[in-house]
Amino acid sequence: MQQPIQNYIEHTLLRPDISDKDIENLIDEAIKYQFVGVCVPPYWAKKARRDIGKNPIQLVTVVGFPLGYSRSEVKLKEIESALREGVNELDVVVNISAIKTGMYGWVKAEIAQFAKMIHEQESFLKVILETAYLNPQELEQTAKVCIDAGADYLKTSTGFAPTGAEISTVQRLRSLAPSHVGIKASGGIKTLTQTEAFIEAGAERIGTSASIAIMEQWQEKIKHS
Amino acid sequence: MQQPIQNYIEHTLLRPDISDKDIENLIDEAIKYQFVGVCVPPYWAKKARRDIGKNPIQLVTVVGFPLGYSRSEVKLKEIESALREGVNELDVVVNISAIKTGMYGWVKAEIAQFAKMIHEQESFLKVILETAYLNPQELEQTAKVCIDAGADYLKTSTGFAPTGAEISTVQRLRSLAPSHVGIKASGGIKTLTQTEAFIEAGAERIGTSASIAIMEQWQEKIKHS
Numbered sequence: 001m002q003q004p005i006q007n008y009i010e011h012t013l014l015r016p017d018i019s020d021k022d023i024e025n026l027i028d029e030a031i032k033y034q035f036v037g038v039c040v041p042p043y044w045a046k047k048a049r050r051d052i053g054k055n056p057i058q059l060v061t062v063v064g065f066p067l068g069y070s071r072s073e074v075k076l077k078e079i080e081s082a083l084r085e086g087v088n089e090l091d092v093v094v095n096i097s098a099i100k101t102g103m104y105g106w107v108k109a110e111i112a113q114f115a116k117m118i119h120e121q122e123s124f125l126k127v128i129l130e131t132a133y134l135n136p137q138e139l140e141q142t143a144k145v146c147i148d149a150g151a152d153y154l155k156t157s158t159g160f161a162p163t164g165a166e167i168s169t170v171q172r173l174r175s176l177a178p179s180h181v182g183i184k185a186s187g188g189i190k191t192l193t194q195t196e197a198f199i200e201a202g203a204e205r206i207g208t209s210a211s212i213a214i215m216e217q218w219q220e221k222i223k224h225s
Numbered sequence: 226m227q228q229p230i231q232n233y234i235e236h237t238l239l240r241p242d243i244s245d246k247d248i249e250n251l252i253d254e255a256i257k258y259q260f261v262g263v264c265v266p267p268y269w270a271k272k273a274r275r276d277i278g279k280n281p282i283q284l285v286t287v288v289g290f291p292l293g294y295s296r297s298e299v300k301l302k303e304i305e306s307a308l309r310e311g312v313n314e315l316d317v318v319v320n321i322s323a324i325k326t327g328m329y330g331w332v333k334a335e336i337a338q339f340a341k342m343i344h345e346q347e348s349f350l351k352v353i354l355e356t357a358y359l360n361p362q363e364l365e366q367t368a369k370v371c372i373d374a375g376a377d378y379l380k381t382s383t384g385f386a387p388t389g390a391e392i393s394t395v396q397r398l399r400s401l402a403p404s405h406v407g408i409k410a411s412g413g414i415k416t417l418t419q420t421e422a423f424i425e426a427g428a429e430r431i432g433t434s435a436s437i438a439i440m441e442q443w444q445e446k447i448k449h450s
Binding site (some may be wrong): 014016017018019020031041042043044064065068069070071072074077078081095096098099100101130133159161 | 231239241242243244245266268269284290292293294295296298299303306320321322324325326341355358385386
């Protein structure tokens, strides 16, 4: 491991039943632990931007989340709104239903539209592949079209599918992607051991809502090493 | 029971990993069994409209689904797109996060905006309350603001929360709503027995992906009665 563990962690809160207080706590914790980013629902992005202030924390939100089957024009509107509110990184769910219909050319064109809009604002596009639903061939072909379309990161999971990130999937994505495309592991990551294993497998970012527990385990480990 | 059971059933397919073939089957089944409606992802609404043709089946799609925390402007865009594609009924997830922040006035204003746009096209607005996350006071207050804002139906659940429709919740909603507002029960309804119990409790619509099994149980019951 090259860097302190907090440099990998996007402190995440995407449950549908959170309140303004939960967002305030999330930002306070991110400032305290110096997490690389926070990932919040679209509805809370504007407040999160204000609460982050001048702190060096990336503001991340989600698009077409978590099912991926919104219309392109709706995802574009969602991206446009988020960018206007100062979001730095957009985690967009790929249209899994279009993949299952074999429409890879369409998927590539859709992601390319998103990349153009996001890159014009010097922000990052992370494409969530929701790997739980993809077989190895679909995973490979989807990763390829997303890379070709300009994705900055490939992200494994929403956390709302039957399974989340898996080590073998992260290794596979890392081997498929060129070095300028990062991998974000997310979904079911709850411990320091898991976090370190995903980083070892090639993840540059870890999306988790168990960030505080992971940091406490990390600090304990540092103390005894 | 006043009517044949198919008059209550919205034949539903909202999984993220369905293909064009799954939608074709859904519409074929809806035509065969004469279901009152089909409920499909936004991405498939246009195809569903074409496949339904002149058959008397309501086309239903979802908005802000399933987490409810999209921005208002994004939900409005989603409604506008759906109406343009000929959707008859829109099942919109309420902003649960705003409810948890106590913003009932804002929730009412948001739903009223949706109602205006939808009613101008002579379509129906169903508000999904996602009752799994609401305590009795929140349920009552949310139902009230949605009714005042112009909802045509109150719908219990997305099917993606920890729990779905419950009999006591449907009874409570039925007692809170005036007679011109319908109740749609959805989430975890898999059998004829459940379906009949929810209708008895006051539901006018049943959203389910187990429609075929329910119809087969119904036909079996009719045969023996």
